[in-house]
Amino acid sequence: MTSKAFVAGHPVDHSRSPLIFRHWFERYSIDGDYQRADVPPEGLADFVAGLRAGAFVGGNVTVPHKQAVLGFCDAIDKAAAAIGAVNILAVEAGRINGSNSDWYGLLANFDDRAPGWDEKPGSAIVVGAGGAARGVVYGLALRGFSPIRILNRTAEKAAALAKALAPGIGAELQGFALTDFTALAREAGLVVNTSTIGMHGSRFADLPLASLPDTALVADIVYTPLRTPLLAEADARGLRTIDGLGMLLHQAVPAFETWFGFRPEVTPELRALVERDMGLT
Template identity: 55%
Template sequence: MKEAFVIGHPIAHSKSPLLHGHWIDTHKIDATYSALDVAPEKLSDFAARLKNGSHVGGNVTVPHKEAIMAFCDQISETAQKIGAVNTLWLQNGKLCGDNTDKYGFLANLDQQLHGWDQQNDCAIVLGAGGAARAILVGLVERGYKTIFVLNRTIERADALCQELNKALNTNALQSKNISQFNILSDHADLVVNTSAVGMGGSKFEGLSLKTLPRTAIVTDIVYTPLETPLLLDAKAQGLRVVDGIGMLLHQAVPGFERWFGLRPTVTEELRQKILGAN
């Protein structure tokens, strides 16, 4: 039996066991996928056991996405650019790390809104934390010419833009204070919320979507609630919206394929199953 995992601290909230368990059952694979609470001081011991073959691989979530990189023998180019690892597997006795968040974000939009990136002059990304990094890498790769990174703390947005512009050999990323959204929004093709605003129904204060072009797309990586205040506002303006649950589902696909040798598909049945567990 092949064993996979998700590690974090805490980890009880994770939907990954339900998600991967669905695919394991659907394809009748002799495998398990478990949520393991690993405290930061125990991460080194866990990595050592993993290299000795305790599991075929697994996922990594908060607070270990950056720390686990020190224990990897090989890290994908994507994970190096993003600066975090969320997927692990063993290959020829070596612990390998990748980051599938960029893939999950792009694949969700590809599935929900075919051709969404054909208008790629300007994107606005709200937030400059860990979640923003993977999305910014993805938007640069999809050819967005100008990407404004808006954050309440401008210094954090500055540092992120400078780092990624250098890593990606671009000058597309520009930092701004979030208070400037209403000034910048009239040319935006895409708005992405990568911050925690929206969880539990919280909302951005003073942020108006009325100046966005009618062709603009608004997406949110928050999925609790599924329709955040930002998405509800966008729908009220007649804009196209994409919710965040699909990113969670799609980012899991590459890891599952690595561990079990079968590429699963993201279906409406799976989507409803995960939503029903909220």
């Protein structure tokens, strides 16, 4: 019997998760199916309630539902509780269990693309105070980075996120405006962009990298384009960089293992497959 899973969001037609999962189904000879489910916010409660019937073994949850779906779960894991967001649902005997693998995807991508990146954890800057920042902050705290400065166009929103995350995260969290970047960058060993700036080639107007140490690492979770203007600027300065595609690939690993009982690998072959689908090769 085919085990079925899904990715639920709104919109969701752009998701490349089905491509990733179908690659693993074929590679590991697993009888599985993975499909998109476009679920508007007003339909989320009914959608999750319908999962209890058992037609699906589980699914991924993406924008804009990662925080809202928490309220429909019967249980959540430690990471989801600390982050305040769920991106994996597992259906077991009519119960809905929620977990979060965004932080895992970030760390696994960094470990893969920049081995040793966390040998000397110190101050880190996270750009953006939206939902994507939550898993990034949690992951960096796990690897010992502190203080973690959250920067946003609106300083109040950055401060509010820092306050919300602080109880479940073992690091000093601070919120600032983007205009504070230059002063804070002087002691930052890591910068991670979690905002949508950079998507489709858009640029930051107030994120000068000149004040970063020469040893700093600059990462972007945006993967369309693969080389965002931020990463291009960091490359030009000779800084180490990490693109966002690997995070997408690695965050899928715990989900696949949860539903299908097998831990898949993120291989160069899989990355190349997704890059071709994006029109990059």
